[in-house]
Amino acid sequence: MQHLAECHHQQRSTLVTMRYRSILLPFSLLTVAAGAAFFFAPHYSVYMVRKSVEARDANTLSRFVDYPALRKSLKANCTALLDKKSESAAGKEHGLKALGFALAQAFVNPVIDSLVTPDGIAMLLQGKKPELGRSRKHRESSASGDKAEESRTHLSMGYDGLNTFSVIVTRKDFASEPIRLIFQRYGITSWKLCAVQLES
Numbered sequence: 001m002q003h004l005a006e007c008h009h010q011q012r013s014t015l016v017t018m019r020y021r022s023i024l025l026p027f028s029l030l031t032v033a034a035g036a037a038f039f040f041a042p043h044y045s046v047y048m049v050r051k052s053v054e055a056r057d058a059n060t061l062s063r064f065v066d067y068p069a070l071r072k073s074l075k076a077n078c079t080a081l082l083d084k085k086s087e088s089a090a091g092k093e094h095g096l097k098a099l100g101f102a103l104a105q106a107f108v109n110p111v112i113d114s115l116v117t118p119d120g121i122a123m124l125l126q127g128k129k130p131e132l133g134r135s136r137k138h139r140e141s142s143a144s145g146d147k148a149e150e151s152r153t154h155l156s157m158g159y160d161g162l163n164t165f166s167v168i169v170t171r172k173d174f175a176s177e178p179i180r181l182i183f184q185r186y187g188i189t190s191w192k193l194c195a196v197q198l199e200s
Contacts (some may be wrong), residue, residue: 042165042183045191046157053122066184066194067116073182073195074112078130082108120191127153127171127179129198137174165191 045064046087052061111130115121123130157167163185170178 003024004151035083037189040192041189042159042185043157045183045193046165049193050125053118053125058118061118061121064192065116066192067091068194069184069192069194071112071116073197074130077196077198078108078111081129084199096143101191124179124181124196125155127169127176129176129179144179147159152193 049061049064050060052064115124115130151173151192152173154170154172155163155167156170160166160182165183165185167181167183168178169181171175177199181193182195182197183191186192
């Protein structure tokens with residue numbers, strides 16, 4: 001009788017262990033999958049932004065770009081660039097140049113309008129900074145989406161914090177400060193391009 005009781009206890013322990021493992025394994029796999037999705041979510045958003053830009057798919061792109069925040073960031077960047085150039089020209093007593101940069105302020109809003117488009121974001125992803133004072137047609141023509149342009153840029157990316165992710169775009173063919181594209185977390189796994197830093 002004692003032997004039968006021991007066998008029965010052992011069988012019950014085995015069944016409990018098997019049930020525990022059958023529950024633990026899916027839970028472990030689910031945890032790993034959730035962790036991977038959480039970590040790689042911004043990488044996916046960057047990938048989708050690039051693909052949407054290449055396809056000029058404005059509808060898909062809008063899911064991964066916070067346009068009001070991006071517009072505000074671009075305006076601050078363009079104004080800072082103009083102020084810096086204006087001060088430089090004034091310091092050299094180049095009155096006409098200073099006047100020209102002052103007049104270029106009128107082009108800030110059209111430049112921003114052209115940048116918050118697939119072509120404009122393509123230009124930023126190619127490491128090209130906005131050329132203030134140039135025509136919109138000229139700015140759009142500079143946003144080439146060919147493979148040759150991609151080969152001239154280097155992208156590095158990583159987390160700046162729990163809710164901020166940056167993509168650094170550097171040109172290989174000429175000396176220029178890199179452009180920083182800033183993605184922000186929206187919710188748990190959703191990330192959007194919300195800001196740009198044109199100068200360090």
